[in-house]
Amino acid sequence: MTETAPPSSPTTTGAPRTGLRGHIGVPGIVFMVVAAAAPLTAIAGALPVMLATSNGPGVPLAFVVVAVVLLVFSVGYAAMSHHVVDAGAFYAYVTQGLGTRPGVGAGALALLTYTAIQAAVYGLAASTLSGLVAAWGGPDLPWWVWAAVLAAVVGTLGFRSIDVGAKVLGTLIVLEVAAVVALIVGVVARGGPEGWSAGSFAPSTFFSGAPGIAVMFAVASFVGFEATAIYGEEAREPRRSVPRATYIAVALIGLFYAVASWAVVVAYGPSQVAAAAGNDTSGLVFRAAATYLDPAVADVMQVLLLTSLFAALLAFHNAIARYLYSLGRQGVLPRGLARTHPRHGSPFIGSLTQTAAAVVLLAVFALVGADPIAVLFTWMSGVATVSVLLLMVLTAVAIIAFFARRQVDTQTWNTRVAPVLGLLGLLGILALVVANFTTLISGSAVLAAVLLAVVVVTFLAGLLLAVVRPPAHPEDRS
Secondary structure, eight states: OOOSSOTTSOSBTTBOOOOOOOOBOHHHHHHHHHHHHOHHHIIIIIHHHHHHHSOGGGHHHHHHHHHHHHHHHHHHHHHHHTTOOOTTTHHHHHHHHHOHHHHHHHHHHHHHHHHHHHHHHHHHHHHHHHHHHHHTTOOOOOHHHHHHHHHHHHHHHHHSOHHHHHHHHHHHHHHHHHHHHHHHHHHHHHOOTTOOOOGGGSHHHHTSSOHHHHHHHHHHHTTTTTHHHHTGGGBSSHHHHHHHHHHHHHHHHHHHHHHHHHHHHHHHOTTTHHHHHHHOTTTHHHHHHHHHTOHHHHHHHHHHHHHHHHHHHHHHHHHHHHHHHHHHHTTSSOGGGGOOOTTTOSOHHHHHHHHHHHHHHHHHHHHTTOOIIIIIIHHHHHHHHHHHHHHHHHHHHHHHHHHHHOOSOOOHIIIIIHHHHHHHHHHHHHHHHHHTHHHHHTSOHHHHHHHHHHHHHHHHHHHHHHHHSOOSSOSOOO
């Protein structure tokens, strides 16, 4: 059985390292993944836009479609986790299946994905925090001031043990999920103006309007589910924890999004929800909460939206820090990134580096006067969506290649059928996303071409980096 870059391997010549440490279990890993998905952000932020611009009442089925594709993909992904345990996850899997150069290219794509989506969330979170503080009579400061405050708090928590971060995320997620569940119960108990229609899950409803846009936003809502493997080295019994956490996380996120979005459709009525979302995109879900629960609950949900965004920021920070750690450990990036904190067991150099990189990127957008929502959030979330899909396609191909070459698993469904079906599903979704990319970023065709080129160039840069700085400790260890 293969385990990539075991903790005993050195990070510098002749210098042993302590390795990543943690005791996170299946619930903790699931919390990390759900935090990255930011449930309340998806429901209160992305869902109204989906309802207004895509297929309206057919949106709930988009979440189901994406969840099914990811569950099928997860079969091979989970099978691979029995043989590869590495904080680099997608990077390590692609390296094992396709070789060093494509692996480093995948690592570059992963860094782009998480950096872009984190920057997008910083823009949304800073804007939300600025609005809340001003509404409560506080100072009306520029968004980038609040972004800097958030970066400082996220960096502090990311510096410490993963167990601390998991506890913080767990508390925040329970609160935001409870708020959305309360809304679902309120809507179901009272019924909407057009009753409890199940038409949202009918194929005819799904294919009306622009289902491709709904699928794009649904994919963006799942970014970060790779975290189940990222935390493998800090998990108890990773070969059991990772597969279980993967299935649980994807199933829970998909079910939660589908039911919550259906409840919002019912709250306004299938024939009225698209118009309602278009007229009040930012307040759609909060207005439903005020109507079906209580105005005070709507106010609490606005605060929880901020904590949801913060939880996502911390989850993405942890993912990036561990990718830097893994690439540093292999010698692709400076080896100092592979240092772990003697007390916390965290990749603290990677964490500090990630914080510095986030601050620099946010400063660039602030200096050019970019709007935190219209520019920072939309552009970066668009880049992240395409990048993560390409990354998963590479991983699916790598999984197929890995099991085809190594007879370490004889289960045909796990190693051949499911990975191929998952690959086909991902390719279909990627085609939809690219075809609708201009709409996703609300920009011109030229801008869309530039941002798509960034994704391609990043992968090519990873291939070149693997030639210039080949890994000193290849992942392929039999």
